[in-house]
Amino acid sequence: MMEIVFKDKTTLIIESELLEKLYSYVQVGSAPENGGVLLGKKDVESETYFVTDLSVPSSKDIKGRFSFIRNKDVTQKLIDQRWKDSDGIENYLGEWHTHPEMQPTPSSVDKKLINIIIEDKSNVFSKVFLIILGIDKSIYVGLANADISKKIIDFKIIKE
Numbered sequence: 314m315m316e317i318v319f320k321d322k323t324t325l326i327i328e329s330e331l332l333e334k335l336y337s338y339v340q341v342g343s344a345p346e347n348g349g350v351l352l353g354k355k356d357v358e359s360e361t362y363f364v365t366d367l368s369v370p371s372s373k374d375i376k377g378r379f380s381f382i383r384n385k386d387v388t389q390k391l392i393d394q395r396w397k398d399s400d401g402i403e404n405y406l407g408e409w410h411t412h413p414e415m416q417p418t419p420s421s422v423d424k425k426l427i428n429i430i431i432e433d434k435s436n437v438f439s440k441v442f443l444i445i446l447g448i449d450k451s452i453y454v455g456l457a458n459a460d461i462s463k464k465i466i467d468f469k470i471i472k473e
């Protein structure tokens with residue numbers, strides 16, 4: 314299990330199984346970027362969020378060596394289904410994708426994506442997370458508090 318505590322005390326918990334699932338997408342060789350959405354839930358009494366699933370890339374996504382554009386319809390169906398199945402507890406928690414670099418950092422496109430999500434209110438929870446997986450298995454985790462700002466306010470790079 315990975316527990317990430319941000320400076321503002323927001324906590325993100327990712328189960329080991331899901332980390333393994335994530336690691337299976339490490340970008341090797343000339344493989345394209347991969348990604349999807351983070352699904353999860355929030356603790357009722359604290360700012361603790363749990364990643365409960367990662368959507369896996371679909372054939373409708375557009376994958377490039379340095380870019381990844383996920384298909385919106387496919388993921389929206391998945392989010393809606395998860396919402397129903399969990400009786401309104403689990404929903405969209407953010408985005409994940411791979412980068413062909415060590416110790417990945419978000420690109421300007423990545424930051425823009427988070428801005429778009431907050432602008433069009435795709436997020437149900439006030440926090441939106443961004444996970445980027447590097448080729449050395451290090452993970453960048455960014456957090457934006459949509460109630461305050463569209464900026465990614467905090468992040469950590471974790472190396473297992």
Ligand SMILES: [Zn+2]
Nearest residue numbers: 412419420423
């Ligand atoms: Zn990126």
